[in-house]
Amino acid sequence: MTERTTTETADVGEPRRRGPYRKSRLVRRRILDAALEVFAQSGYRTGSVREIAARVGMSEAGLLHHFPSKSALLAAVLAHRDAQAAERVDRDTDDGLVALARLVGLARADADRPRVVELYCVISAEATAPDHPAHAFFVDRYARLRARIADSFERVRDAGQLRDGVDPQRAAAQMMAVWDGLQLQWLLDRSSVDVAAELADHVQRHLRVPLPRA
Amino acid sequence: MTERTTTETADVGEPRRRGPYRKSRLVRRRILDAALEVFAQSGYRTGSVREIAARVGMSEAGLLHHFPSKSALLAAVLAHRDAQAAERVDRDTDDGLVALARLVGLARADADRPRVVELYCVISAEATAPDHPAHAFFVDRYARLRARIADSFERVRDAGQLRDGVDPQRAAAQMMAVWDGLQLQWLLDRSSVDVAAELADHVQRHLRVPLPRA
């Protein structure tokens, strides 16, 4: 993955050279946005590079100049969105309760990003197949997320805020599960469920104290 | 959908005529089984009629003699599996607790049918797109299931076995959600979760009395 930054353009006497690199970064960004939409709507396997290129307003070959292959493009999209989401939540807190509340807040904010929700729903299901290019990514992603949420539940327990008989590991798996499942129902019919409200209700059932709104 | 039964073959003096119809039904069955596997592994859009035909050991045209189109084949697969599952659970009970326990039992039995689990996971995510041939089927399926499970929770409440502050509608949506989400985690990594155990744990959290093992 050839990441190109503007800092490479330090050849004096040719200040105009900064132009193309800036454009390239902008084009890459527009490609990622278009790829997100297409992969969300049609999945990775059926979504075509051709359609992505059309949305960006360039040819297929032109697009593949920025990303070496279709699967590399998918990887870039996933990495891009995950990094963005991590930024939202990872401002560190020792407070487990706040961490859980932030996840619910993320679910609430996702109501305005149906395309992103769709992307993860469709691609994660596809990536269930061991030969899928994003299979390893999602296996790792889920293990990582489960561990992080379990850690939050442990902090909640250490603070004496967890109900008796709740295992942090299992609570983490169940929270992720109900989140994913609610998103599926919501994508099928927007009026059928309120993802954030149900997720909050689920988490609350494990706690001794009210979940902050954060 | 031309369903053909052996009862149509009652032309006396030609008992041999029974043969072809029996074979046709058998072939249809083998096609459905192969289609299930292919659609589960690759999804509807990427899974090809050609590969299904190859698994059955016949040509593409030969297969399409039994099902008029690819989407009709998917519809037949889904209808076939749903009818099979309904048979397992729908032996009527007025007892809501038993009904819920049977759903957990279904989840337990699904551990031996990863292909079926995969099919529903992949196709339901795909069918999120409004133009997917199975979109209406899944929207309807989820509404129906949610209503049926909500009804079970209501019966549990009427029997005084439901915890305070539990809304049957919301409990139904959450139960389906956690079920679907656990299946996704399980498909990504079989050792990561025990679907039936976590589902039972989740449901138990809504009840005053222990969920029977049924």
Add this chain to the structure above:
DNA sequence: GTCTATAAACCGATAGAC
């Protein structure tokens, strides 16, 4: 950096022989 042209493969569905 973007294009046209093209390779090489695969797709669903149909026509018509047997």
Add this chain to the structure above:
DNA sequence: GTCTATCGGTTTATAGAC
């Protein structure tokens, strides 16, 4: 009921001009 042959469409990716 099953086949071969084929049509018209799609796909990812590459070659090479500009």
